[in-house]
Amino acid sequence: MRKIFLVEDDEAIREVMELFLTSENYLVQSFGNVQDFKARDTSIIPDLYLFDVMLPDGSGIDLCKQIKNNEDNDGVPVIIMSAHAKLSQFSILCEPDDFITKPFDIDNLLLRINKIINQK
Template identity: 45%
Template sequence: MDSIIKRICVLEDDESIREVLEILLTEENYQVNGFASVSDFLKGNKGNEPDLFLLDIMLPDGNGIDLCSMLKSSERTRNIPVLMMSAHSNQMKVEETCSAEGFVKKPFDIYDLLLKVESVLAG
């Protein structure tokens, strides 16, 4: 068993969903940093790159697809996997516009989400 704790950055504006994700992922032994807005994410994520970004698409001050594109075009973060989440967007559109490694449709199945996270982190 790998003793290195994987870090996951969660960007989700819905507080209850963010809390569920934080609790769920923490129980699976991930270190989780949660953010409610793009501006909080940009301020709080400097120099502490996670092993995975889990990004909502519709946010109060921006768009997760734009943020994904920004992360994928940065030398510092381009190799960090991204999972996108949305209740409103379709997977094809997201995959065409952003180089995310996966898509989670909301409402999500907890076990499906965990399998996707594990799969993406395993490479």
């Protein structure tokens, strides 16, 4: 089963995404903030990272940079989600494998996740 690490501070969005992706046979581990994400078991490497940009204690962009610069995560795709930012605003800081604007269509999100994971 493919594993996704989701960092999203909005509890309702996080729960919906977790339920939906779990129903699509993904194993989802979700985090509500950067601190919880950083406290994870780093020996577990997911098949995909899914980060919100604006988090209460940090930024998904910073998390993306950390993941992309960590050899243990070599080749693991990162998707960034944001209601406020545009890809051109942070693509120099972090090079995500995809960018999804909020609000998003859940079926489109699933298609993009499947595409990225299957390309891996």
